[in-house]
Amino acid sequence: MKLTMPKDVKNLCEQCAALCCRYFAFEIDKPRTKRDFDDLRWYLLHEDCIIFVEDGDWYVQINRPCKALRSDNRCGIYETRPAICRAYSTKGCDYHGDEYDYEQLFVEAEQIAEYAKQYLSKQRKRKAARRKTATTTVRKTSRARKTTGKVTNAPRLLKSA
Ligand code: SF4
Ligand code: SF4
Numbered sequence: 001m002k003l004t005m006p007k008d009v010k011n012l013c014e015q016c017a018a019l020c021c022r023y024f025a026f027e028i029d030k031p032r033t034k035r036d037f038d039d040l041r042w043y044l045l046h047e048d049c050i051i052f053v054e055d056g057d058w059y060v061q062i063n064r065p066c067k068a069l070r071s072d073n074r075c076g077i078y079e080t081r082p083a084i085c086r087a088y089s090t091k092g093c094d095y096h097g098d099e100y101d102y103e104q105l106f107v108e109a110e111q112i113a114e115y116a117k118q119y120l121s122k123q124r125k126r127k128a129a130r131r132k133t134a135t136t137t138v139r140k141t142s143r144a145r146k147t148t149g150k151v152t153n154a155p156r157l158l159k160s161a
Contacts, residue, residue, distance in 0.1 A: 012090040018073040019094035021085075025061035037116035044109040051112065053104035
């Protein structure tokens with residue numbers, strides 16, 4: 001639901017409790033393997049972490065306030081605030097924008113584990129169906145080409161000892 005500001009409010013951030021300064025989020029590779037999902041499960045085992053999907057893109061969000069946020073909800077380093085803060089405007093922001101339109105929202109580790117179970121089971125079935133089709137094609141033509149799978153170089157999550 002879109003919120004409307006009272007007419008006498010000049011600064012659009014005036015009545016907001018600095019919602020955009022209370023988390024940070026970053027895009028991650030779409031999980032595809034059992035290990036990928038297990039890494040995401042590990043993220044979600046941590047406090048204040050959520051994972052969401054929007055427009056097919058996957059994000060990790062940490063719901064912790066910025067250390068530069070003052071108790072009056074103003075930025076303590078306004079003149080030198082990072083570029084991402086400078087680029088962010090009240091247009092469609094966390095306070096003035098519409099409701100979030102999540103395709104998926106994972107808050108608990110069990111949710112991603114359940115999603116992974118279903119996703120990986122579907123993938124296995126698809127692969128089995130493809131293999132069946134490929135075998136049929138080989139039998140028909142005897143000229144099936146051998147190909148590798150897609151190669152990715154996604155960085156692996158490192159956990160310090
Ligand atoms: S930009 Fe939006 S979310 Fe951020 S402080 Fe201003 S009104 Fe709040
Ligand atoms: S640097 Fe300032 S504007 Fe940016 S998130 Fe922190 S408090 Fe908010």
